[in-house]
Structures are given as structure tokens and as C-alpha cells.
Amino acid sequence: MQQTPPPAPPLAGRRILLVVSGGIAAYKTPDLVRRLRERGAAVRVVLTGGGERFVTPLALQAVSEDTVYRDLWSLTDESAMGHIQLSRQADLVLVAPATANILARMAHGLADDLASTVLLATDKPVLVAPAMNVRMYEHPATRANLDLLAARGVGIIGPDDGAMACGEYGPGRMVEPLAIADHLIAWFAQRDAPRPLAGRHALVTSGPTHEAIDPVRYIANRSSGKQGHAVAAALAALGARVTLVSGPVRLTDPAGVTVVPVETAAEMLAACRAALPADIFVAAAAVADWRVDGAAEQKLKKDGGGPPALRLAENPDILATLSAPGPERPALVIGFAAETNDVQTYARAKRQRKGCDWIVANDVSPATGTFGGDRNSVHVIRADGQEDIWTDLPKTEVAARLATAIVDHFGNGKI
Structure with missing residues (x-):
């Protein structure tokens, strides 16, 4: 009787480049390499000077069974632009531990040692x-750096x-090696999964518009664009071709x-029309409802005669x-409906008035902190009455749920 061969390990054939930077958690990296290799991955290590203070190249070489790379100026390694x-040779670049220093260097494009140069030169996904x-x-500097990296598509694991x-307690501990290995298994599974919006074109608008009063002043609103940008990123992650x-x-x-x-x-409408079909x-x-009819060509001055009369015209x-x-x-x-009161009532009326299929209504009254903030609470109202x-979710999570709802819509046979 022929025996069924055992299933391949979950990371079989995966090539991972591990960048070890200089934090105390570097002592866990030999175990991390071992866990990844147990699951079938090939692991190659780049060790920073700081990382070498906590873990030796010999230890990492022994568990990876591969060369540990440390020196940007190596005559042998760099003879062929090492x-x-x-x-470029890895399927994924993993930085663990990722210290505040290396995150800042990644965010701002510094490249003066081997690790930072590799990270700037890679065309592969980075976690x-x-x-x-x-x-x-x-x-705030670290939080801003992480936000910037996330916006560029860098995946963030933890911290715990x-x-x-x-001796302090709180967020900042590196995720344990077993959990990182599980995360990588899930990451590859998601990457290799079918992209349900592949072949579809999504057009997204985001942010405010600025309507000139004169060359230095304009009418606008408080929109940060965070929700619109998050929607664009979520749709792209599901395979859509996205124009933002x-x-x-x-x-x-x-x-x-x-x-x-x-x-x-007017420029936004023209750009949307040019991007069609979608x-x-x-x-x-959050488009300004009005613009100044005939903006001044020169800066308006205070001349003692009182404020100038601004004649407004309705925007498209x-x-x-x-x-x-x-x-x-x-x-x-x-569509989106930003309201400060009677949110659902106004949103339902807006959906019918505009003729859109769905409306996403959110409360932007000052107490909510929605405009400019990172969280949102929304009602999604559809033509069939479903709501x-x-x-109180991160705007990225609102975007992910909306993108999933869009996938479900098309998956139910909607053209």
C-alpha cells in the first residue's frame, strides 16, 4: 500500500531575509530563525552593529546555516553589489527586532549601513x-514613523x-518568535489567496477641496483625507486597480x-471623468459646496472700508x-455623508437625492474628533434598505469592512 507523503511545511520554499537591529530582544532571534526553519523557510540574516552587541554572528550563522551579513564595505560581499x-533574492524582508532607530531610518530613507541600504534597495514586501x-x-516621532511606514505598505507585527x-511595563515588547512565525504563515497565505477585486477598477476621492478667494486665501473644510486614503489602500489590497x-x-x-x-x-470632477470607466x-x-464667483487675482487688502463682499457660486x-x-x-x-446632527435621516435623504447605491454616514460634530482623527463611527445605508x-473603529478598519462589503456585493452576482 502506497503511503501518502506528509504535507509540506507551511513555509516550504519561502526565502526570508531577517534584519536584526540593536535591541535587547535580539537575543530571541536565534530562536526565531529556528522556528522559521522548522516551518520550511530558508533564512538569511543581516546583522547591524547594534544587533551584534546582543547576539553573535556565529550563533545566527549556526541556526540559519547560511552566511550572516554585516558589512556594507565588505570587499568580498560587495564585489557584485551584495x-x-x-x-532582491528574498520573498520577504523581516526586521526583528525593529528598534525606534531603524524604524526612523526606514521612514526617512537613510542608507549608511548594510541593513538600512538593503531596506532602501529592496523591491520585496517588508514586515x-x-x-x-x-x-x-x-x-509622537515613533508613532509618526510607524504611520508613514504603514502608509507605504510596510506590515507591522505587534508589539506586545x-x-x-x-523595568517598565506597557506596549513595546517584541512579539514572541512562535507568534511571528504564525504571522508569516498567515501573511503568505493571504498574499497567495485569490484577489477578489482583481480586474476591477475602483475610483476613490479623498480629502478636502480648496476654493480660492484670492491667491493666498481659500474656502475649505477640516477633512484630513485619512478615511478616503484608507479606502483606496483597502481596495488595492484586495486586487483592485485603484485611482485616488x-x-x-x-x-x-x-x-x-x-x-x-x-x-x-472642478478639478476633482474633471479628474474623475478622465479616470472613467470604473x-x-x-x-x-469632503468637497466644498461653494466657491467664490470670480476669485480675486491679487491679495485682498484691508483698506478700512470693511470686509469685501464674497459672491458664492455652487460647485459641481x-x-x-x-x-x-x-x-x-x-x-x-x-457616497459619504458627513453630518453634525440627525446623521441617519440626512444620509438617507442624500442617498436618494444623489442617486448613489450606498451612502456611508458619519457624525463629524466637534465632540467626535472624526475630522482629522484616526477613528470613525459610520452607518452604511444601502438602496435595498440594509444598514x-x-x-468607534480605526479608519483603516472601517475601510477594510467597506472593501469586504464591496467584495460581497460583486460576489452576489452584481455586475
Whole structure:
């Protein structure tokens, strides 16, 4: 009787480049290498000077059964541009532990040692497992660096809460090797899974518009663009080709997304029309309702005669225009309704008035901190009467749930 061969290990054939930076958690990396190799991965290590203070190259070489790379200026390794080869030969680059220092260097594109040069030169996915003192982790500079890296598509594993070598307690502990190995298994499984929106074009608007009063002043609103950018990133992650038409924001462009920067509502409408045809349109931008009719060509001055009279004209209605029946109308049109009171009532009326399929209503009254913040609470109202309520979630999670709902919509046979 022929025996069935055992199943392949979950990371069989995967090539992982492990960058070990200089934190106390580096002492766990020999165990991490061992766990990854037990699961079938081939692991090659880049060790920083700081990392070498906590773990020896010999230990990492013994468990990886491969050369440990340390020196950007190595005559032998760099004779064939070794840092470029290292950065391209792996399926995934993992930085563990990822100290505050190496995260800052990654965020700002520094490249003056082997590890930072490899990270800047790689064209492969990068995951980081942060490890540092809780105060360092919670410092605004570190948080900003992590946000910037996440916006560029870098995956973040952890950190965990717990006691630290310095005696403090809180978030900042590197995730344990077994959990990192499990995360990588799940990451590869998700990457290799079918991309349910592949072949579909999604058009997303984001941010405010700026309507000129004169060359130095404008009418706008408080939108940060965080929710619209998160929606674009979530749709791209599910395989859609995404065009993001964005008003002026202070955000990094989402990875894998085509960004069209605009300033005014008229420019936004023109860019949306130019991007058609699209299967999906998500109008997340907070477009100014009015513009100044005949903006001044020179700066308006105070001359003692009182403020100038501003004559306003109505801006084009982007959502209603793209919702209108016609051959280029996207199959699914989703609007956003930012309200400060009677949120659901106004949103239902707006959906009918604009002709869109769904409306995502959120409360942007000052007490909520929605405008400019990182969290949101929304009602998703659909033409068939179905409503979903998602309360106090990160904007990235709201985006992920909306993207999943879009997948379900098309999966139910909707064209």
C-alpha cells in the first residue's frame, strides 16, 4: 500500500531575509530563525552593529546555516553589489527586532549601513516587529514613523504589552518568535489567496477641496483625507486597480495606488471623468459646496472700508454627476455623508437625492474628533434598505469592512 507523503511545511520554499537591529530582544532571534526553519523557510540574516552587541554572528550563522551579513564595505560581499542581491533574492524582508532607530531610518530613507541600504534597495514586501521601551514606542516621532511606514505598505507585527528589560511595563515588547512565525504563515497565505477585486477598477476621492478667494486665501473644510486614503489602500489590497483623486492632504500616497492630486472641486470632477470607466466609485472626499464667483487675482487688502463682499457660486456635484444613469456610470457608487446632527435621516435623504447605491454616514460634530482623527463611527445605508453600523473603529478598519462589503456585493452576482 502506497503511503501518502506528509504535507509540506507551511513555509516550504519561502526565502526570508531577517534584519536584526540593536535591541535587547535580539537575543530571541536565534530562536526565531529556528522556528522559521522548522516551518520550511530558508533564512538569511543581516546583522547591524547594534544587533551584534546582543547576539553573535556565529550563533545566527549556526541556526540559519547560511552566511550572516554585516558589512556594507565588505570587499568580498560587495564585489557584485551584495546589498542589491540581498534585497532582491528574498520573498520577504523581516526586521526583528525593529528598534525606534531603524524604524526612523526606514521612514526617512537613510542608507549608511548594510541593513538600512538593503531596506532602501529592496523591491520585496517588508514586515517589522517593533521592540523598544514603552515611552519610545509612544513618542509622537515613533508613532509618526510607524504611520508613514504603514502608509507605504510596510506590515507591522505587534508589539506586545508586557514587562521590559528596563523595568517598565506597557506596549513595546517584541512579539514572541512562535507568534511571528504564525504571522508569516498567515501573511503568505493571504498574499497567495485569490484577489477578489482583481480586474476591477475602483475610483476613490479623498480629502478636502480648496476654493480660492484670492491667491493666498481659500474656502475649505477640516477633512484630513485619512478615511478616503484608507479606502483606496483597502481596495488595492484586495486586487483592485485603484485611482485616488485627492484634494490637498498631508498624507503619504497609499502603496499600489495611482494618485491624481487636485485642488478644486472642478478639478476633482474633471479628474474623475478622465479616470472613467470604473466598476466602483467611492466618493469619500469632503468637497466644498461653494466657491467664490470670480476669485480675486491679487491679495485682498484691508483698506478700512470693511470686509469685501464674497459672491458664492455652487460647485459641481461630483457624486450626483457620477451617479447619473449612463454608459459610464460605475456599477457601484458609494457616497459619504458627513453630518453634525440627525446623521441617519440626512444620509438617507442624500442617498436618494444623489442617486448613489450606498451612502456611508458619519457624525463629524466637534465632540467626535472624526475630522482629522484616526477613528470613525459610520452607518452604511444601502438602496435595498440594509444598514450596517460600525462604531468607534480605526479608519483603516472601517475601510477594510467597506472593501469586504464591496467584495460581497460583486460576489452576489452584481455586475
